[in-house]
Structures are given as C-alpha cells and as structure tokens.
Amino acid sequence: MQLLILDALNLIRRLYAVQESRQQDEAATLAATEAALGHAAGRLLERFAPSHVVAVFDGAPQGFRHRLYPGYKAGRAPMPAPLAAHLDRLQQVLWQLGIDALLSDTDEADDLVATLASTLARRGLATTIVSTDRGFCQLLGPHTRLWDHFSQRWLDEAHVQQHYGLQPVQLVDYWALTGVSGSQIKGVPGIGPKRARSLLQQFDNLDRLLACEPVGKEQQAVHHHKHDALLARQLVRLVDDIELGFNLKELRYRPSTKGP
Numbered sequence: 001m002q003l004l005i006l007d008a009l010n011l012i013r014r015l016y017a018v019q020e021s022r023q024q025d026e027a028a029t030l031a032a033t034e035a036a037l038g039h040a041a042g043r044l045l046e047r048f049a050p051s052h053v054v055a056v057f058d059g060a061p062q063g064f065r066h067r068l069y070p071g072y073k074a075g076r077a078p079m080p081a082p083l084a085a086h087l088d089r090l091q092q093v094l095w096q097l098g099i100d101a102l103l104s105d106t107d108e109a110d111d112l113v114a115t116l117a118s119t120l121a122r123r124g125l126a127t128t129i130v131s132t133d134r135g136f137c138q139l140l141g142p143h144t145r146l147w148d149h150f151s152q153r154w155l156d157e158a159h160v161q162q163h164y165g166l167q168p169v170q171l172v173d174y175w176a177l178t179g180v181s182g183s184q185i186k187g188v189p190g191i192g193p194k195r196a197r198s199l200l201q202q203f204d205n206l207d208r209l210l211a212c213e214p215v216g217k218e219q220q221a222v223h224h225h226k227h228d229a230l231l232a233r234q235l236v237r238l239v240d241d242i243e244l245g246f247n248l249k250e251l252r253y254r255p256s257t258k259g260p
Contacts, residue, residue, distance in 0.1 A: 001051050001052060001120065001125045001126070001248075002048070002049070002050045002051050002052065002125075002126050002127075002128070003050060003051070003052045003053070003054070003116065003117075003120055003125070003126070003127045003128070003248075003251065004044065004045070004048050004050035004052070004053040004054075004127075004128050004130065004253075005053075005054055005055075005056060005113050005116055005117065005127060005128070005129045005130065006041065006044070006053075006054070006055040006056065006094075006099065006130050006131075007056060007109065007110075007113060007129065007130060007131030007133060007136075008055040008056055008057045008094070008101065008109070009057060009058050009079075009109065010131045010132060010133055011037070011040065011130065011131075011149065012033070012037060012083070012087075012090055013079065013083070014132070014150060015033050015036040015037055015040065016029065016033045016080070016083050018036070019032040019033045019036060020080075026082050029082075030082060030083070030086050030089075033083070033086075033090070034089065034090060034093050037090055037093050037094070038093050038096075038097065040149060041055075041093075041094055041097050041099060042097060043149075044130055044149065045097065045098075045099075045253070045255075048128055048147075050128070050253050051252065051253060052248065052251040052252050052253055053098070053099050053100075053251065053253045054099065054100055054101075054102050054116070054251045055091070055094050055099050055100070055101050055102070056101075056102045056103070056109045056112050056113050056116075057087070057091070057101055057102065057103040057109060058103065058108060058109040059103030059104050059105055059109075063106065063107060063108050063111075065108070065235050068231065068234065068235065069185070069231060069235055071184050072183060072184060072185065072235060073183050073184060074184045075184060076182070076183075076184075097255065098253055098254055098255035099253075100250075100251065104242075107239070107242050110133070110135060110136070110238055111238055111239040111240075111242055112242060112244075113129060113131075113136065113139075113238075114136075114139055114238035114239060114240040115239065115240050115241060115242040115244060116244070116248075117129060117139050117144045117240075118139065118144075118240035118241075119240075119244075119248070120143060120144075120248070121139075121141055121142075121143040121144050124143060125143060126143050126144075126145075127143065127144050127145070128145050128146075128147055129144070129145070129146045129147070130147050130149050131146065131147075131148075132148050132149075132150060132151075134155060134163075135180075135236070135238070136155075136238075137155055137159075137160050137168055137171055138168055138169075138171045138172050138236075138237070138238060139168075139238065139240075140155075140156065140157055140160065140168040141168070164193075164197060165197045165201070166197060166200055166201070170200050170204070170205065172233055172236055172237045173200060173205050173206040173233060174193075174196050174197070174200055175187070175232065175233075175236040176206055176229045176230070176232040176233035176236060177191045177195075177196035177199065177200075177206070177222065177229060177232075178191060178192060178193055178196045179232055180232075180235075180236055183235070183236075185232050185235050185236060186228055186232065187228065187229065187232050188221055188222050188225045188228060188229050189221065189225060190217075190218070190221050191218060191221060191222065195218050198218075199218060199219070199222070206222075206229060206230075206233060209222055210222065210223065210226060210229075
C-alpha cells in the first residue's frame with residue numbers, strides 16, 4: 001500500500017496566489033487555478049503512482065488548540081473570499097481525477113494528515129505527504145516522507161539536519177522552545193533557533209532539559225517559562241490518533257470510476 005496525501009489548501013492557496021499575479025480578473029484567476037490544480041494533481045499521481053490517495057481539507061475553524069490558546073493563528077490572513085466560495089468546484093476537479101476529499105468539522109487538516117500517516121506507519125506501510133508545511137517534518141520516518149511540489153524536492157531527514165541541525169523527532173521540542181510565529185505560538189523568551197538547537201543537542205529533548213538543575217541563563221529561562229514551553233509543545237505537536245470513522249480501503253485510487 002502506498003498512500004498519497006495532498007495537503008489540499010496548502011496546494012490550492014499557492015496555486016491561486018500564482019494565478020492571481022498572472023490573470024486580469026477574479027473569474028480568470030479561478031479558472032486558471034482549476035486548470036493548475038488539475039495539472040498539479042495529475043503530475044503527482046503520475047509521479048508517485050499511489051495505490052491510495054486523498055486530499056485533506058481544513059474544515060475546522062475552531063479546534064482544541066484555539067480552546068487551549070485563544071491567540072492561536074490570530075491575525076493570520078483569511079482565505080480570499082472568492083477562493084473560499086470556489087472550494088466545492090476545486091474538490092470536484094480532484095474528484096474527477098479519482099481523489100476524494102477528507103475534512104472534519106472538529107479536527108484540523110494537519111491532525112487528519114498525521115493520523116493517516118501514523119496509522120500506516122504503525123502498520124509498516126508507506127505514506128507520501130505533499131505540502132510545503134515544515135510542521136509535517138515531525139512525522140518523518142522510515143514509512144513517512146514529505147514532498148514539496150513547488151520546489152520539487154524532498155523535505156527529508158537530511159533537510160531537517162541541514163535546516164535545523166536536529167533529528168525530526170526533536171522538532172516538536174525545538175518549536176516548543178522557539179515558538180512558531182506564523183501560528184502566533186509563543187515559545188520561551190530569549191530562546192531563538194541557535195540556542196534551541198544547542199540546548200536540544202545537549203539534552204536531546206525538553207523533558208530531560210526540564211529535569212536537570214538549570215545552569216546558565218538559557219536553561220534558567222526555559223525553567224522559568226516551563227509552562228509556556230509545555231503549552232507550545234502541545235500546540236505544535238500533531239495529533240495522530242483521531243477516530244477517522246472510515247476504512248482506509250475507501251481511499252483506494254480508482255481513476256476509472258470517476259468521470260468529468
């Protein structure tokens with residue numbers, strides 16, 4: 001089994017942004033986005049030849065992270081209204097290629113992706129996630145890989161090592177220390193990428209760091225802001241055990257069953 005997961009809104013919003021800069025009006029932009037989505041999805045199906053495929057959409061405007069931390073993703077630019085109104089049509093474009101959509105009223109798309117990938121990984125089965133979101137790097141392992149369609153490259157363990165100087169398993173604790181500005185998640189004040197990397201290279205993970213008597217101002221800062229770090233970790237860690245309510249066999253790729 002080889003599952004291909006499209007991070008649908010990540011893909012669509014980037015395609016839309018490209019077409020918006022090229023087209024004269026909104027109708028032309030949406031039509032061009034449809035065509036670009038069909039082309040991109042077709043290329044991905046051809047490249048990866050999956051046995052199973054799904055496009056995961058974000059259907060939950062307010063999930064558990066907003067309840068834990070009301071500032072979560074505050075200030076993030078909303079999806080352009082014309083594009084939001086056109087999503088049903090874009091789902092149809094994917095459906096015509098044999099790609100069904102998955103979304104939830106209660107769970108974020110990232111957690112649905114994590115649950116699908118982790119479920120297969122526990123069974124020793126392969127998943128390819130298509131997204132530019134480095135948050136998915138925390139899922140990397142022998143059975144889970146991440147493809148950046150726009151840069152045409154793997155965001156793999158070598159990328160994580162080069163970009164962060166860490167292993168994928170350490171990324172959640174890294175973001176717990178540094179915070180994630182794009183999601184308005186605060187980490188530990190005064191702990192930036194370089195210091196977070198140094199601390200994790202020394203202690204391996206946040207729990208071991210917090211279990212040790214603090215030495216130096218960086219360690220003291222982490223201990224002083226322990227609750228901020230633990231909250232940030234809870235916010236950045238993807239949930240991988242959602243009850244999906246369907247059988248993975250339903251995601252089998254059957255292009256011949258779909259029609260225009």
